[in-house]
Amino acid sequence: MASPLEQFEIKPIVPIEIGGLDMSFTNSALWMTIAVVVITAFLVGGVSRRAVVPGRWQSAAEMSYEFIAGMIRDNVGPEGRQYFPFVFSLFMFILLGNLLGLIPYSFTFTSHIIVTFALALIVFVLVTAVGLIRHGMHFFTYFVPSGVPGWMAPIIAPIEVISYLSRLISLPVRLFANMMAGHTMLKVFAGFTVALGVLGGWAPLLINVALTGFEVLVAVLQAYVFTILTCLYLHDAIHLH
């Protein structure tokens, strides 16, 4: 029986090596490319007609736009509008990564912590840069909230800095752990189905059907959580608490 962890294996498709670095085009890269192509086709195709009364496709494209626009308006405020392209791309990329991964024989690139960590690092660097550019040195008062007595600052500051840095771990781990645990569970129950045969295999098969539905929910929810946390971090950087 195949191992339930086999699905996470990275396989090079086009081996490329530059300066001793393995930069092969892998199945992970392939599915990232597919995600970007699907997003582009979905949005460009959706708005190509530009009907006043939108059809189903245009409606779906507009809904995804309005969903993120509303999220930014509610969680970051009007100043957040200039970050819309970034937040929207982030959301669509993670969402498509999660959803495409549910197709049998596909590869879930969001189930690799290095991918989610890279995404979180982009968010972290952007948020810190926004805070520094908007507030300059004043940004560092973020780590010592107003109203803290002077003698407590040496205790509060390290705690706040650690809390700030911990975003870099909590953000990717949440997405990666959810995706990996879900996909492993699917494969384990699928393995039970085969092992129990025609007579007993129906029970795990039914569970797997329910789990697949649950995984769709998790895929959308985790993309949402990642995006809304990005919005909250942007809000913090712009308004400093």
Place this chain on the structure above:
Amino acid sequence: MGEDKVPLSSRKFDERLRAAQDRQREVERGPSRRAGISGSALGFAFRIGVELVSALVVGVGIGWLLDYWLGTQPWLLLLFFVFGAAAGIMNVYRAVEQMGNAGNGDAEGGK
């Protein structure tokens, strides 16, 4: 007749455009309605756990690295373990605070 109609409809359009822009600005200024994070209870529990552990990991990591560079084993590790634990609890407190705001439905979009 046709000449007459064009300015009329364009004036109407200007009016409607201004009204729409006003409405849009109002929405932008208005209080946020749905803020914070919703989701299943299990997902929320998981989120809390990750917040707690990640701060602890960062705290211990910083302490260990500083010890490694300064050669002060194990004192900074112990100190930053406490800092990390405190930061983790603060993370959890903030996450729950957001959850409470979202539940009441009267979140002011943070402070």
